[in-house]
Amino acid sequence: xxxxxxxxxxxxxxxxxxxxxxxxxxxxxxxxxxxxxxxxxxxxxxxxxxxxxxxxxxxxxxxxxxxxxxxxxxxxxxxxxxxxxxxxxxxxxxxxxxxxxxxxxxxxxxxxxxxxxxxxxxxxxxxxxxxxxxxxxxxxxxxxxxxxxxxxxxxxxxxxxxxxxxxxxxxxxxxxxxxxxxxxxxxxxxxxxxxxxxxxxxxxxxxxxxxxxxxxxxxxxxxxxxxxxxxxxxxxxxxxxxxxxxxxxxxxxxxxxxxxxxxxxxxxxxxxxxxxxxxxxxxxxxxxxxxxxxxxxxxxxxxxxxxxxxxxxxxxxxxxxxxxxxxxxxxxxxxxxxxxxxxxxxxxxxxxxxxxxxxxxxxxxxxxxxxxxxxxxxxxxxxxxxxxxxxxxxxxxxxxxxxxxxxxxxxxxxxxxxxxxxxxxxxxxxxxxxxxxxxxxxxxxxxxxxxxxxxxxxxxxxxxxxxxxxxxxxxxxxxxxxxxxxxxxxxxxxxxxxxxxxxxxxxxxxxxxxxxxxxxxx
Numbered sequence: 001x002x003x004x005x006x007x008x009x010x011x012x013x014x015x016x017x018x019x020x021x022x023x024x025x026x027x028x029x030x031x032x033x034x035x036x037x038x039x040x041x042x043x044x045x046x047x048x049x050x051x052x053x054x055x056x057x058x059x060x061x062x063x064x065x066x067x068x069x070x071x072x073x074x075x076x077x078x079x080x081x082x083x084x085x086x087x088x089x090x091x092x093x094x095x096x097x098x099x100x101x102x103x104x105x106x107x108x109x110x111x112x113x114x115x116x117x118x119x120x121x122x123x124x125x126x127x128x129x130x131x132x133x134x135x136x137x138x139x140x141x142x143x144x145x146x147x148x149x150x151x152x153x154x155x156x157x158x159x160x161x162x163x164x165x166x167x168x169x170x171x172x173x174x175x176x177x178x179x180x181x182x183x184x185x186x187x188x189x190x191x192x193x194x195x196x197x198x199x200x201x202x203x204x205x206x207x208x209x210x211x212x213x214x215x216x217x218x219x220x221x222x223x224x225x226x227x228x229x230x231x232x233x234x235x236x237x238x239x240x241x242x243x244x245x246x247x248x249x250x251x252x253x254x255x256x257x258x259x260x261x262x263x264x265x266x267x268x269x270x271x272x273x274x275x276x277x278x279x280x281x282x283x284x285x286x287x288x289x290x291x292x293x294x295x296x297x298x299x300x301x302x303x304x305x306x307x308x309x310x311x312x313x314x315x316x317x318x319x320x321x322x323x324x325x326x327x328x329x330x331x332x333x334x335x336x337x338x339x340x341x342x343x344x345x346x347x348x349x350x351x352x353x354x355x356x357x358x359x360x361x362x363x364x365x366x367x368x369x370x371x372x373x374x375x376x377x378x379x380x381x382x383x384x385x386x387x388x389x390x391x392x393x394x395x396x397x398x399x400x401x402x403x404x405x406x407x408x409x410x411x412x413x414x415x416x417x418x419x420x421x422x423x424x425x426x427x428x429x430x431x432x433x434x435x436x437x438x439x440x441x442x443x444x445x446x447x448x449x450x451x452x453x454x455x456x457x458x459x460x461x462x463x464x465x466x467x468x469x470x471x472x473x474x475x476x477x478x479x480x481x482x483x484x485x486x487x488x489x490x491x492x493x494x495x496x497x498x499x500x501x502x503x504x505x506x507x508x509x510x511x512x513x514x515x516x517x518x519x520x521x522x
Contacts (some may be wrong), residue, residue, distance in 0.1 A: 035202070036158070041200070041229075042171045044171060045177075046177040047173045059112075060119075070091075093115075097135060099150065100133055101145035109145045109146030134150075142184060154172060156189065158187070159188075161184045167200060201229070210224055211237065219277075241284060250267040253311060255311065257320045263404065263406065265400060271388070276392065282391040310380045314380040
């Protein structure tokens with residue numbers, strides 16, 4: 001029955017058959033070797049399944065037989081047993097898990113396996129000093145005896161051998177071969193990102209990076225998140241290029257504003273490589289040098305220079321006086337003006353509600369703005385990308401951290417003006433609040449007086465109506481009229497001075513109402 005193998009896998013002749021497409025691998029066939037298997041470079045021709053499958057010369061004697069031979073030789077041999085001890089006859093004991101090298105004296109080489117050995121051959125060479133026991137169970141064992149070799153490759157490593165100038169890659173496992181031209185060169189650890197194996201190069205590119213390679217002079221960029229095999233000598237790895245977002249500082253940039261004020265600006269630039277192919281062709285240094293595998297110093301310098309130029313162009317369209325007025329307005333919470341009295345909003349008329357002056361048409365698109373205007377900073381980013389995109393880089397943002405005049409005296413003077421403007425705005429706000437409070441208070445007093453007047457008028461009407469009713473009732477009764485007259489005279493006497501009464505003629509008292517006996521009786 002023919003053996004079935006998976007595509008790209010070279011199966012050893014003595015391995016059991018595998019179902020096609022089953023996806024089941026032996027333990028040594030880990031995903032780390034998938035690219036090499038797909039390229040057909042993994043050779044399992046010499047791999048054995050266990051140490052028991054090694055081609056070894058097994059033991060051909062027993063300890064008792066060798067002991068008897070030694071005793072007989074010591075008694076009967078004229079040389080005193082020297083022939084048995086190694087001159088002519090060879091004896092050896094090989095423990096399990098070890099091998100011993102053997103030369104047959106005729107150009108042949110072999111390995112002795114487990115057991116007790118006895119050979120009568122004058123030319124056979126077996127020396128424990130020159131060819132000691134070798135443990136097959138040792139990690140990374142490499143035993144070579146002439147044209148025969150036993151090699152163990154650990155998991156996570158790859159064996160690299162050469163046979164008549166041709167590279168051979170050995171997967172993990174125990175290998176044995178007989179060849180006068182094939183020799184193991186090295187055992188390579190696969191955890192390195194760049195592995196050179198003769199004419200082959202194995203690249204492991206992390207996600208977020210790209211690998212730049214040169215294939216016979218043609219530049220090829222390999223995507224990240226995969227393992228790539230460069231299959232010939234002239235397909236060379238150049239460098240890794242990061243696709244991650246970069247943030248760099250622009251410190252102490254000197255720029256002139258639209259009103260000729262020298263500014264010192266600190267800013268940051270966020271950018272990333274958008275197209276690695278264009279970037280590698282036009283901007284990045286790709287020819288490999290010592291210590292430059294992932295270096296993008298030249299590209300970074302180009303991006304920062306372009307960002308600096310765009311930031312200077314942006315600052316050149318700004319009037320610093322407008323910027324300072326806007327900053328003051330933001331600090332005080334009042335609308336700012338570029339003309340007129342500092343701190344007094346345009347359109348303010350005393351006695352009327354203060355409202356900001358309407359923005360003239362097209363003012364939002366003027367070239368003159370403030371330093372921290374996000375829309376105009378986006379224009380600076382667009383300006384930078386007009387050039388940066390030509391070499392595969394996109395500038396994401398340019399952020400101004402601080403901006404101040406280079407002249408310290410100017411800064412001090414403007415700061416004092418800002419403080420004065422802020423204080424004026426605070427006084428104005430306070431006065432406006434006091435005026436509003438006085439208006440409310442005056443309105444309250446007027447309402448109170450109006451209510452009091454209406455109450456007094458209602459009281460007078462009620463009193464008048466009561467007097468009118470009393471007069472009507474008095475007019476209907478003489479006694480009531482007399483009593484009312486007496487009450488009125490009493491009230492008048494009470495309010496008059498006593499001298500006016502006592503000084504009167506006593507004779508006339510008889511005619512008074514109080515002296516009238518009829519009235520008194522009544």
